[in-house]
Amino acid sequence: MTEIAKGLEGVLFTESKLTFIDGAQGILTHLGIPIQEWAENSTFEELSFALLHAKLPSAAELAKFDAELRANREIPAELIKEISSFPPAANPMQMLRTAISALGLYDAQSEDTSEAARYAISVRLIAQFSTVSAAIARVHNRQDIVAPRADLTHAANFLYMLSGKEPSAEQAKLFDIALVLHADHGMNASTFTAIATSSTLSDMYSCVVSAIGALKGPLHGGANEAVMDMLDEVGTPDKAADYITKKLDNKEKIMGVGHRVYKNFDPRSRVLRDYAEHVANKEGKSNYYQILETIEKIVVDRMGSRGIYPNVDFYSGTVYSDLGISKEFFTTIFALARVSGWCASVIEYTRDNRLLRPDAVYTGATDQHYVELKDRQ
Numbered sequence: 001m002t003e004i005a006k007g008l009e010g011v012l013f014t015e016s017k018l019t020f021i022d023g024a025q026g027i028l029t030h031l032g033i034p035i036q037e038w039a040e041n042s043t044f045e046e047l048s049f050a051l052l053h054a055k056l057p058s059a060a061e062l063a064k065f066d067a068e069l070r071a072n073r074e075i076p077a078e079l080i081k082e083i084s085s086f087p088p089a090a091n092p093m094q095m096l097r098t099a100i101s102a103l104g105l106y107d108a109q110s111e112d113t114s115e116a117a118r119y120a121i122s123v124r125l126i127a128q129f130s131t132v133s134a135a136i137a138r139v140h141n142r143q144d145i146v147a148p149r150a151d152l153t154h155a156a157n158f159l160y161m162l163s164g165k166e167p168s169a170e171q172a173k174l175f176d177i178a179l180v181l182h183a184d185h186g187m188n189a190s191t192f193t194a195i196a197t198s199s200t201l202s203d204m205y206s207c208v209v210s211a212i213g214a215l216k217g218p219l220h221g222g223a224n225e226a227v228m229d230m231l232d233e234v235g236t237p238d239k240a241a242d243y244i245t246k247k248l249d250n251k252e253k254i255m256g257v258g259h260r261v262y263k264n265f266d267p268r269s270r271v272l273r274d275y276a277e278h279v280a281n282k283e284g285k286s287n288y289y290q291i292l293e294t295i296e297k298i299v300v301d302r303m304g305s306r307g308i309y310p311n312v313d314f315y316s317g318t319v320y321s322d323l324g325i326s327k328e329f330f331t332t333i334f335a336l337a338r339v340s341g342w343c344a345s346v347i348e349y350t351r352d353n354r355l356l357r358p359d360a361v362y363t364g365a366t367d368q369h370y371v372e373l374k375d376r377q
């Protein structure tokens with residue numbers, strides 16, 4: 001019998017120098033450096049450079065890259081007008097998908113698929129995803145769009161464009177860590193989608209727009225918002241144990257837990273939990289944090305032996321919520337971090353490109369003949 005790799009689980013289709021994951025041990029590294037060290041010592045700008053170039057930058061290289069990102073934050077006036085005319089109630093990920101697709105119309109290099117052009121477009125995309133995501137959030141909230149500032153870091157500038165107020169250094173650092181934690185994760189569904197598109201030698205905007213669509217789903221990036229929906233449904237910490245026990249008894253899926261690769265704690269969820277806990281201890285435990293603590297304990301007790309643990313989406317929402325960001329925008333935030341991983345992976349794959357084209361075992365009818373419409377039942 002032909003073996004089918006359902007969900008392409010365990011299928012190796014390429015080589016990569018960017019990200020390594022040991023799912024059994026709960027280890028994640030970029031360029032061999034543990035994710036905890038990136039979170040503690042680095043910045044989103046530096047990790048983006050490292051992914052695009054597959055090496056750590058020198059101080060001069062990082063300063064140049066940072067300056068390029070800052071210089072590319074503005075988006076075309078025509079696009080600002082278009083985003084302003086989006087229906088405010090639309091889903092922010094739909095808005096992001098549409099806006100990034102439109103952004104490509106104003107990029108004179110968008111049809112150039114050379115490596116140099118793919119790199120230049122990547123720098124612009126990393127800079128402008130942030131501007132577009134913030135603009136979308138403002139339109140969704142029926143507020144005027146705030147222009148980017150070049151004197152702030154990538155993380156601080158996003159929070160500034162989102163709220164119209166300059167964040168504190170601590171808020172900007174916390175958000176930067178969240179971006180670092182989400183920047184890349186091997187051959188996850190959205191990166192794979194970007195690569196599948198690029199493997200036809202399509203353009204960079206098409207790759208990234210397809211990836212946004214893949215990230216949106218609740219089994220992938222959309223889980224961070226779904227976790228928040230769950231917390232809102234639970235309501236208060238005293239109801240958490242009952243709620244989750246019933247869900248598990250009914251064999252329902254719990255959002256923010258389980259992972260195709262990690263069969264242990266996702267190391268990113270540990271980092272995010274520590275920050276959520278730090279904020280909770282400083283400012284008093286929020287309902288959200290207390291509910292998550294209870295859910296984590298019960299899930300690990302009951303499902304840990306089956307390899308089901310919290311993933312990155314489990315605690316990220318409480319951190320964003322502590323930063324005053326509402327849940328509708330969580331997945332667009334994931335996208336503005338992951339765009340670095342998408343672009344870097346597309347560039348890496350394209351160097352040794354081969355069309356991605358898996359196959360299916362045919363189980364349909366055989367030996368049939370066309371029946372005229374008039375003769376059909």
Ligand SMILES: CC(=O)SCCNC(=O)CCNC(=O)[C@H](O)C(C)(C)COP(=O)(O)OP(=O)(O)OC[C@H]1O[C@@H](n2cnc3c(N)ncnc32)[C@H](O)[C@@H]1OP(=O)(O)O
Nearest residue numbers: 218219220221223252253254255256257258259260311313
């Ligand atoms: C950034 C990210 O993308 S991280 C992942 C974000 N997604 C989520 O948090 C959504 C919730 N989690 C899930 O749906 C899954 O764990 C996935 C999609 C992430 C990975 O799933 P897969 O590797 O395909 O595992 P699959 O869905 O086949 O589940 C295997 C078994 O574990 C169970 N399981 C997996 N995840 C969960 C969960 N979250 N809650 C309860 N049970 C679960 C399944 O019911 C299944 O049980 P069965 O063998 O008795 O039928």
Ligand SMILES: O=C([O-])CC(=O)C(=O)O
Nearest residue numbers: 184185187188189260312
């Ligand atoms: O790797 C995956 O399958 C999902 C994930 O955690 C991510 O994309 O960050």
